[in-house]
């Protein structure tokens with residue numbers, strides 16, 4: 001800690017959402033509820049409302065987390081794109097379970113998801129890759145994401161090599177090691193901050209019967 005930086009122990013924000021989140025406000029299914037809150041986050045406006053923290057674990061259960069961008073959602077789940085050989089890609093391949101956190105602090109809201117992960121189809125990956133900016137497409141070819149690299153110059157050289165390789169190619173194909181993962185939720189929890197730390201937590205949970213149940217959790 002330096003200078004006038006306050007100590008984290010003393011930092012707190014009193015939440016004051018007037019409305020909270022009640023069972024009668026909640027949509028009938030998690031994806032309609034998510035669509036409502038996502039629309040609110042975009043309209044707020046929040047910076048990078050589609051940024052989410054992806055939690056994975058390796059085959060021994062050791063966890064790791066990082067931010068990624070949500071690139072699609074529907075009743076089937078939440079889709080993100082990444083390098084399959086990255087740390088997260090390797091962990092999801094060895095242990096296909098993940099968590100997601102949407103940290104929408106300025107709205108005093110959070111959405112948390114847990115579920116099983118699968119790869120999206122190659123066709124889905126190709127159609128998303130095709131609409132990425134060319135610079136991002138080249139970056140996906142140039143970067144061996146999560147590998148140790150000697151220095152920035154080495155990365156720049158890989159990028160230039162990719163640019164040369166595809167100079168005459170109008171539509172750059174998706175690298176074979178790059179693609180989408182879909183998190184198919186088993187739980188989706190909507191958290192709304194309230195005064196006195198009596199926050200609202202309503203969770204959709206896929207019961208063993210295959211039916212979604214809604215449960216209120218203590219804050």
Ligand SMILES: Cc1cc2nc3c(=O)[nH]c(=O)nc-3n(C[C@H](O)[C@H](O)[C@H](O)COP(=O)(O)O)c2cc1C
Pocket residue numbers: 048051064065066067068069070080081082083086087088089145146
């Ligand atoms: C706002 C933000 C968005 C990001 N979006 C992505 C993304 O969509 N896909 C991705 O692979 N990495 C994304 N990253 C980078 C990851 O956080 C991470 O550094 C990278 O994927 C390597 O993670 P890993 O080594 O755990 O696999 C993003 C980072 C930030 C800060």
